[in-house]
Amino acid sequence: MMPARGLCLLGALFLSIFIEGQAAGAAASGATAVGRQLKAPNEGYNYIRHGFDWPNIQNTDGSATYPTCSGNAQSPIDIDMSQLVDESQRQGTSGVTLNDLNVDAGSGGLSFTQARVKQIEQELRVDFTASPTDNLPTITIDGTDMSFTPLQFHFHHFLSEHTINGVHYPLESHIVMKDSSNLEASDGQLAVIGVMYKYTNDGAGDAFLNSLETQIRTKIENGDATYGEMDVPIDNINAKADLLPSSLEYVGYDGSLTTPPCDERVKWHVFTTPRMVTIDQMKFFMNVTMEAHSDAALVNNRVLQDLNGRKVYKYGF
Ligand SMILES: [Zn+2]
Numbered sequence: 001m002m003p004a005r006g007l008c009l010l011g012a013l014f015l016s017i018f019i020e021g022q023a024a025g026a027a028a029s030g031a032t033a034v035g036r037q038l039k040a041p042n043e044g045y046n047y048i049r050h051g052f053d054w055p056n057i058q059n060t061d062g063s064a065t066y067p068t069c070s071g072n073a074q075s076p077i078d079i080d081m082s083q084l085v086d087e088s089q090r091q092g093t094s095g096v097t098l099n100d101l102n103v104d105a106g107s108g109g110l111s112f113t114q115a116r117v118k119q120i121e122q123e124l125r126v127d128f129t130a131s132p133t134d135n136l137p138t139i140t141i142d143g144t145d146m147s148f149t150p151l152q153f154h155f156h157h158f159l160s161e162h163t164i165n166g167v168h169y170p171l172e173s174h175i176v177m178k179d180s181s182n183l184e185a186s187d188g189q190l191a192v193i194g195v196m197y198k199y200t201n202d203g204a205g206d207a208f209l210n211s212l213e214t215q216i217r218t219k220i221e222n223g224d225a226t227y228g229e230m231d232v233p234i235d236n237i238n239a240k241a242d243l244l245p246s247s248l249e250y251v252g253y254d255g256s257l258t259t260p261p262c263d264e265r266v267k268w269h270v271f272t273t274p275r276m277v278t279i280d281q282m283k284f285f286m287n288v289t290m291e292a293h294s295d296a297a298l299v300n301n302r303v304l305q306d307l308n309g310r311k312v313y314k315y316g317f
Contacts, residue, residue: 227288
């Protein structure tokens, strides 16, 4: 069920869109009523059944299935802009050096020539199937320079995971990167870039999201994909133009995966300038989510976690 926090103005707005939309029938009547078989939800965790957090999921013997989710360095967090610490105070660890991520589109930049979009459980995810190997983003961690390979990006929709000064954005993308020298390791160092999207009344909205939607819809309408089983190739994603905001100030902190097993091995970098998204574009995320699963939540954001004394550092401002 929708938690109480969903009953805000934002939630009410999308509830009304939801009721008007085609997906309302699927959700209210179940999969058989619309003549389709929706995928079963993830057995390991599910936002509707588990209440948007994971520490209380138990094995049959009563032990915690994902004990790390109760750790002291969990994500997401609220970013209190009045409490940011200057980057120079973060000893041994740098921010992310964006390198070619920071090159204007059209004059090069880190581009992904092969990617595939999939509906993975409760999120829309784009996997980079051929990541570049040159000019990768770098981070110094505990005094060691490390390069990071972008693996995928995905979306948290209708409520962002991180908040800034207590305020949710309607969309947050996470670009997930892994230590390039340890790509096969199950415990390799991770780094995530978070980008917020803010509502705009400009009818065009975000050009890349429009392109993504068009390519997915074309495949579905041609019978080459369904919302639950899509595997749609996406060509030529330019990081700067398509994924990052126009202004590159960000905050950095040590945190975790926001889904089980909640591993605390993530260097987070959350940009504070949003990209723009229209309400029409958000409806696409509603369709993708509600038409893919029989037990899908409209939102997929884990609840905010305590800082537990962690510092949040500011970069570029
Ligand atoms: Zn995420």
